[in-house]
Amino acid sequence: MPNYATQLALGKEDQRFFINNNEIPGVQNVRAEYANNASLLKYCGISTYKHIPRGMQVGGVSVSQLLLTNDILSNYTGNSGINGYIVKNKENKEYNVAFTSGYLTNYSCSYSFGSLPQCGANFIVFGDIGNISTAETVSDLNLISTGHSSLTLKIPGPGSTTISIDEFSNNRVLAYDLSIAVNRNPIYKIGSRQPVYVQIAPPLEITCNFQVEINDYVLQSLKKYPLQEQVENLSLTVKDFRTEETIQSYVFNNLYLAAEVYETNINGFGAVNVQFKGFA
Amino acid sequence: MLYFNDCKVVVQDSGVLAETVSVDISNNLRPIYVLGKKGAVNQSLFGGLQGGFRFSYSVEVSNEPNFGLVSYIKDNSDHNASYSAIQLSAGGLSGSCYLTSYDLSLEANGNAQASVDWGTFQKISGDFVATPYSLNTSGSSGIAHSWTTKFYLNDIEVLTGKIYSFNYSFRSQWEPFYSLGNIAPTQVNFGNAEEKFSLGLETYKAANVSGEFIDSYLGINKVRIYSLADIITGSDAYLEFNFATGVVASVQSSAAMDDIMRTTVTIQKFF
Numbered sequence: 001m002p003n004y005a006t007q008l009a010l011g012k013e014d015q016r017f018f019i020n021n022n023e024i025p026g027v028q029n030v031r032a033e034y035a036n037n038a039s040l041l042k043y044c045g046i047s048t049y050k051h052i053p054r055g056m057q058v059g060g061v062s063v064s065q066l067l068l069t070n071d072i073l074s075n076y077t078g079n080s081g082i083n084g085y086i087v088k089n090k091e092n093k094e095y096n097v098a099f100t101s102g103y104l105t106n107y108s109c110s111y112s113f114g115s116l117p118q119c120g121a122n123f124i125v126f127g128d129i130g131n132i133s134t135a136e137t138v139s140d141l142n143l144i145s146t147g148h149s150s151l152t153l154k155i156p157g158p159g160s161t162t163i164s165i166d167e168f169s170n171n172r173v174l175a176y177d178l179s180i181a182v183n184r185n186p187i188y189k190i191g192s193r194q195p196v197y198v199q200i201a202p203p204l205e206i207t208c209n210f211q212v213e214i215n216d217y218v219l220q221s222l223k224k225y226p227l228q229e230q231v232e233n234l235s236l237t238v239k240d241f242r243t244e245e246t247i248q249s250y251v252f253n254n255l256y257l258a259a260e261v262y263e264t265n266i267n268g269f270g271a272v273n274v275q276f277k278g279f280a
Numbered sequence: 281m282l283y284f285n286d287c288k289v290v291v292q293d294s295g296v297l298a299e300t301v302s303v304d305i306s307n308n309l310r311p312i313y314v315l316g317k318k319g320a321v322n323q324s325l326f327g328g329l330q331g332g333f334r335f336s337y338s339v340e341v342s343n344e345p346n347f348g349l350v351s352y353i354k355d356n357s358d359h360n361a362s363y364s365a366i367q368l369s370a371g372g373l374s375g376s377c378y379l380t381s382y383d384l385s386l387e388a389n390g391n392a393q394a395s396v397d398w399g400t401f402q403k404i405s406g407d408f409v410a411t412p413y414s415l416n417t418s419g420s421s422g423i424a425h426s427w428t429t430k431f432y433l434n435d436i437e438v439l440t441g442k443i444y445s446f447n448y449s450f451r452s453q454w455e456p457f458y459s460l461g462n463i464a465p466t467q468v469n470f471g472n473a474e475e476k477f478s479l480g481l482e483t484y485k486a487a488n489v490s491g492e493f494i495d496s497y498l499g500i501n502k503v504r505i506y507s508l509a510d511i512i513t514g515s516d517a518y519l520e521f522n523f524a525t526g527v528v529a530s531v532q533s534s535a536a537m538d539d540i541m542r543t544t545v546t547i548q549k550f551f
Contacts, residue, residue: 041297043296043413183538
């Protein structure tokens with residue numbers, strides 16, 4: 001007869017997520033996965049079966065976070081890799097899911113009227129992932145156990161968000177989502193299971209989508225590209241609705257209008273989904 | 281009908297992990313023309329049979345019959361050594377052959393792949409017969425792999441530097457001697473051989489036109505490919521490619537999208 005006084009499952013209160021030795025607040029979901037690179041060795045005359053490693057050994061991690069404080073995930077669009085840890089509590093170094101040498105491949109942030117803004121990131125892992133213990137992870141976990149996590153709460157509000165696109169000024173922007181894709185190119189040498197370099201294959205690809213209920217917004221047209229291309233410099237700022245302190249600010253120049261989707265129906269107002277793209 | 285899983289490839293009693301195999305034999309036919317007749321009156325043989333076995337395979341460190349024969353040829357090239365034909369078979373077809381080419385390639389994160397060409401001057405015998413290959417899968421893998429490849433200067437491991445690819449090729453020439461009354465050659469002599477090593481680097485270094493020894497040019501003169509078992513048990517079985525006293529034949533650099541600039545250095549030796 002199971003003793004239900006004893007905890008049989010791991011609740012959210014016993015899962016804390018750290019990048020390097022910094023706790024990430026507001027985490028909604030973390031997914032860590034890997035599949036080994038075993039490949040069947042097939043040959044003429046095959047009657048017994050063997051598998052060998054072929055190709056890269058990589059894992060993947062995805063994180064989503066409510067934007068309740070400064071955006072941390074966008075800091076990892078550069079060249080540096082990270083280590084990450086899901087621990088039961090800061091003192092328990094034995095029980096963890098960890099990864100080393102993770103590199104961000106996609107960053108996203110979305111905000112729609114009636115909900116809190118969410119950020120997300122996907123990482124590709126070139127080190128190890130799972131229940132691992134190395135000198136590097138032990139050092140990080142020691143710093144985690146002695147560090148202090150603090151959360152300075154910042155609550156964004158729809159009225160404290162500014163978008164610099166003039167064509168939207170007399171229209172209702174209902175939602176936005178933006179993403180930054182970072183293509184990582186690992187370079188491997190003979191004699192090593194880990195890459196010697198992880199290069200960013202330029203450029204970074206930026207995509208911004210805006211959902212707008214139309215008042216006086218005028219659509220462009222397909223044939224206007226490339227001769228009358230619409231180009232915008234986007235500045236998007238999210239602020240604390242009480243203190244007006246900036247929570248997150250994005251500046252992207254030379255974004256080009258990539259797509260428009262216009263929709264109208266009996267249940268609402270005419271709306272357009274406007275997509276801008278750019279490179280950095 | 282013979283399916284691939286019943287087509288074992290054997291080199292001198294050793295099975296290999298062949299992924300492709302082809303067997304061929306051809307006559308040296310020519311038409312006979314005479315005055316007074318417009319077309320050919322007949323056809324006849326003008327030379328011996330030619331053919332052979334060609335196959336590509338995954339290399340095993342402790343079961344590599346082809347590289348063993350390459351090493352034997354190189355070690356005895358300046359002696360008056362005798363070379364006997366080697367028995368090869370594939371799916372019930374068999375022949376007596378001489379090694380004419382051997383190529384091995386090794387890329388990061390992959391296992392060593394080789395392809396060989398065995399030439400024969402006699403007819404191929406046999407018929408399609410089911411011959412499955414029972415690979416010994418117990419214990420750790422004996423597969424030659426890039427993860428367990430190391431580079432040496434003489435016998436000291438070189439830990440600095442980065443090699444991104446390794447390719448090896450060996451070519452040997454054989455001379456058959458025929459006599460009237462015999463279809464097969466009465467004697468086959470070794471003629472000459474050459475080998476090339478190519479290494480992929482991330483740096484560029486010009487080579488001297490007059491030829492520069494690889495030892496001083498690169499600071500590496502040996503490659504040892506250990507088996508995957510080395511990761512776990514520290515197995516010391518390896519295949520060694522020794523290019524000491526080899527001369528730098530060419531240096532080529534190139535770049536491609538989303539890749540580093542790579543230099544391929546080719547070293548050549550003759551026998």
